[in-house]
Amino acid sequence: MRVVDLSQPIHTGMQVYPGDPDVTLTTVATVTEDGYQVASLHAGSHTGTHLDAPLHSIPGGGSVDDIDLARLVGPARIVRCTGLAPNEVVTWPSVADQLGNLDGLTMVMFRTGWSEYFGEDRYLEHPVLAPEVAHRLLAAGIDVVGVDTLNPDPTLDNEGRLPFHAAFLDAGGVIIENLTNLVEVTWDRPVVSVLPLALAGADGAPVRAVALDADGRL
Numbered sequence: 001m002r003v004v005d006l007s008q009p010i011h012t013g014m015q016v017y018p019g020d021p022d023v024t025l026t027t028v029a030t031v032t033e034d035g036y037q038v039a040s041l042h043a044g045s046h047t048g049t050h051l052d053a054p055l056h057s058i059p060g061g062g063s064v065d066d067i068d069l070a071r072l073v074g075p076a077r078i079v080r081c082t083g084l085a086p087n088e089v090v091t092w093p094s095v096a097d098q099l100g101n102l103d104g105l106t107m108v109m110f111r112t113g114w115s116e117y118f119g120e121d122r123y124l125e126h127p128v129l130a131p132e133v134a135h136r137l138l139a140a141g142i143d144v145v146g147v148d149t150l151n152p153d154p155t156l157d158n159e160g161r162l163p164f165h166a167a168f169l170d171a172g173g174v175i176i177e178n179l180t181n182l183v184e185v186t187w188d189r190p191v192v193s194v195l196p197l198a199l200a201g202a203d204g205a206p207v208r209a210v211a212l213d214a215d216g217r218l
Contacts (some may be wrong), residue, residue, distance in 0.1 A: 002213035004184045006192070007049040008118060010041075010206065015119045017150060020044040045204040051196045052175040056203040057165045064202045067174060069195060071144055074106025076181055076192040076211070082113040086125035087154065092132045099140070103105045107144035107192060108137060115148040115180035118191075134167035144149075146176035146194065146209070176209060185211045 008014070012025045018182040021044035023112070029038040046052070051072075054061030077099045081090050090110065099108070110129065117123040126149035134152075137145060145168060152175060168175060176194050190213040196205035 002187070004181055004211040005188075006179045006185075006209035006211055007116075007179050007207065008180050010043065010048045014048065015123060016044060017046055017155065019048055023047055025047050026204070039080075043206070045199060045202050045206075046177070047207050049178045049180070050206045051194060051203050052165065052169065052204050053175065053202070054169040054174075056169060056175075057162055058169050061169060062172065063200070064196050064205045065198055065200050067196075071106065071174065072195055073193045074191065074206075075104060075189045076107045076109055076146075077102065078109045078111055078185055080111050080189070081127070081176055082111065084112055084114075084127040086122065086127075087156075088127045090127055090133065091130045091131050092136050093115050095133070096136075099136070099179070102137075102140045102142055105142065105189075107146060107160050107194070108142050109146040109148075109176075109179060109182060109192065110152075111148055111182040113148070113183070115178070115182070118178070118180065123150060126150055126155065127176050128152060128154050129164050131163040131167050134164050134171075134173070138168065138171050138173060143171065143173040144176070144194070146175065146192075148179040148182050150177060152177070176207065179209055182211075187213050 025044045114126045152164040172215040191214045194209045196206045199205045
């Protein structure tokens with residue numbers, strides 16, 4: 001079975017959404033001195049490759065532990081929309097030809113290629129998804145969407161408005177951000193797992209996202 005890791009490694013000083021808690025991963029006990037090794041992790045709920053629950057932007061929305069895990073494992077469609085300019089908007093007409101016949105799919109992932117800039121200032125100038133994309137996917141029965149960017153909405157100069165988040169999360173959808181390695185998923189209908197840490201009552205959580213070529217075995 002082929003497995004592709006779609007997750008950004010979590011490490012001290014890694015890039016986060018502007019204003020989010022800094023990430024520190026520190027060894028606090030070692031085998032030499034203590035007989036075992038333990039690390040201390042300080043990070044925000046939206047660190048690295050992570051899941052946005054409705055609570056993230058919808059008052060009273062569902063939290064991470066409210067999400068049915070069956071929604072987060074299943075066949076996916078990866079939409080190719082590379083060669084985009086910084087901050088370019090991905091419209092529905094520009095991707096509609098790749099989003100026909102979504103029957104039987106659990107989620108849709110958008111591959112812009114922007115993950116190659118993770119850790120650089122340019123990563124903040126990523127392409128974004130038009131709100132119509134959210135509405136169209138929801139109408140087609142897709143309520144889990146992923147992006148290989150920091151945000152499906154603008155990260156810089158957004159004036160506090162996140163229209164894709166508002167549309168998708170208000171409908172009970174789930175957003176996965178900071179995916180990577182989507183280019184390595186070269187087969188159709190990968191089985192994708194984006195299971196989050198079980199953070200009770202949380203608005204988001206890191207996930208270990210993977211794509212599987214299950215060959216009918218799942």
